[in-house]
Amino acid sequence: MGERASKGDVTEVLPDGEANLADRIALALERQILSDALAPGDRLPAERVLAASLGTNRNTLREAIRKLEQQGLVKVRHGHGVTVQDFRASAEMGVLEPFLAHGRDPGERATILVDLLRLRGDLMGTVATFAAERSTEADRARLHEIAASQQGALTARDRVALARGDVVWLDAIVDAAHSLTLRWLANSVLTVFGGFAERFSGFWILDPAYPDHLRAFEGALARRDGTAARDLLRGYYARTDAQVLDMIGPVLAGAVADPPPAAPGGGEHGTRVDT
16 A cells, blocks of 8 residues: 555645644545555545544544545545545546646656646637637736736836736636636636746746737737637747747656756746756
């Protein structure tokens, strides 16, 4: 059986005060599962034993296990205990960000990023088509406001603000599409990218044409040109994502364990990935 949680594992997950004990336990076990320290088919220790080893009570442990079960990481069978699931088959989008942090295989992590970048471009291209058809004057004014803020951040070379602003801009496009179906689909993707904005700001690689792209996209929406809006958005991300793929190519090839760091000073062309 893989490595099991200990009290030390739990206390090192988050600083005091940032999560309750059930959350800490869930995060500690999540990390062990996603890093393959606990393998599919492994059974956790009996509830009484595990609760004692973690310095908690059985109710708190059950709350933590419920969180893991909702994520598709474990299966609870009465009379048979708690079994680790094959998360690669059973989990959902919510585990993507922690897997990128804790997954053992850098090549697998890199492949997931490639797929996610492609999904982001394809999905948001469809959203852009709807936004061109359905956006209101208020929607377009909101996008213009965000674009102005992004241009200011670009001038200031504030990579963190640019990364966060990119997520806000994409979210505003989803709002402008006025589609619950697309909103529900986009929520998971944008939630993941929101986490990247905080931890992996270098993924939002911006070229000198970024302000022109924002203006052109606004123009497509104003003209109700769904095809142009779709092609502009997909084309822009295809260009910038190509830089990301160049960066993580050595990881996919197994030549290096992690992508190279960004050049000192960052800026809009930073390519750092922290894992």
